[in-house]
Amino acid sequence: MTDSSVKAIAKVMDSVGDSAYVVVALIVLMALYAMLTQKNLLKVSIAISVMCSSVNMFLVLLGYRAGGNIPIHFLKGDESALMVLPTPQCLTLTAIVIGLATTALMLSLIVMLRKHYGTLDIDEIRRLRG
């Protein structure tokens, strides 16, 4: 990564401003709407994954510092340059892996449901309602 491209990315990020939070909120709301209204279980699981990603995005956005570089020390330039916060990125890495595990479990449960009921439509899977 060259110095100029780092500066260009920082410039774009600084011009984004608070609308970054608005974008994350929009993605959360869209995923929630899809989760509530879709009938196909696969589409519901896609909505859950989108919401997971938007939460990860929000965590990384919380740790952004205006004009900051990535937190790696052998970039060109002065070593004391401003860096974005590393803690939210570290926790986001953990959250990505846990989201992967939950998605895998969710999809395998959907496969089992398809085997038992022969359909993915949640209105036709009624035996759970007692």
Add this chain to the structure above:
Amino acid sequence: MRKTVFMAAIIVLAGLFCGLFEEIHPFGIPASTAMDDYFIVHAPEDRSSHNVVTSMVFDYRGFDTIGEASVLFTALSSIAALFRNKDARGEGDGGRRG
């Protein structure tokens, strides 16, 4: 009908989110940076890693990573239990496989 009700609920939730934007710190100015500044300054000599995120994932917050690995292992075991071949149980080997 159902979709209209959910749409109304989503719009109400969007209003609540707009209220939250007043509370959150402005984009690009984190609320508290003392811990992260310590990590950024001390990671190269403490943990011999130029990448601060790597030194946090594997050293400063290593227990976190152990928990993450255990979550992965639990999910894998659950998937293996779900897709177990039930017909193979107890056929000629005294049920040792099952």
